[in-house]
Amino acid sequence: MTHELTIRVYYEDTDMAGIVYYANYLRYIERARSEWVRELGIDQRAMKDQDGLVFVVRRIEADYLASAKLDDLLVVETETVQLTGVRWILEQRVKRDEDVLFHAIVTVVVMTETGHPSRMPATVRQMVH
Structure with a gap:
């Protein structure tokens, strides 16, 4: 399953050259x-308030292939590559x-509010599959 989100490039997203500033892709x-x-x-607020658990990005491997410019209409595609008891690996374009x-x-992991690693809740794993 691939999720898609449409995003418009606004002036505030661009740098002095008129292209999307690299950090904005993140x-x-x-x-x-x-x-x-x-x-x-998945209710992230309830996950935090009730279980004391939060999603944390552990690792990103990124490739910048071409530039987006002011007023471009972009689509962000997201799909699961792998889901285990401790990590959720996604591909995003x-x-x-x-x-x-x-x-x-x-790579996304789950941590406690105090910064300790935790297993991915079973309910989360079920909702993703």
């Missing part, structure tokens, strides 16, 4: 992951039409 993929998790029915501009492999 914001775009974060927003897409958050929306997908919400659509799956930022596309303009059919062109992939940015590609990332993101």
Whole structure:
């Protein structure tokens, strides 16, 4: 299953050259992951308040392939590559039409509010599959 989120490039997203500032791609993929998790029915606020658990990005491997520009309409595609008891690996692509501009492999883990690693809750694993 692939989740898609459409994002418009605004002036505030660009640098002096008029292209999307590199760090904003990380914001775009974060927003897409958050929306997908919400659509799956995972309530991150309840997970934190009731269980003391939060999602944390552990690792990102990213490739910047082409530039997005002001007013471009982008689509962020997100899909699960692997889900285990301790990590969730996702592939994310930022596309303009059919062109992939940015590609990332993101590893997400669960931690307690005090920063200790935790197993992925079974309810989360069920909602993702």
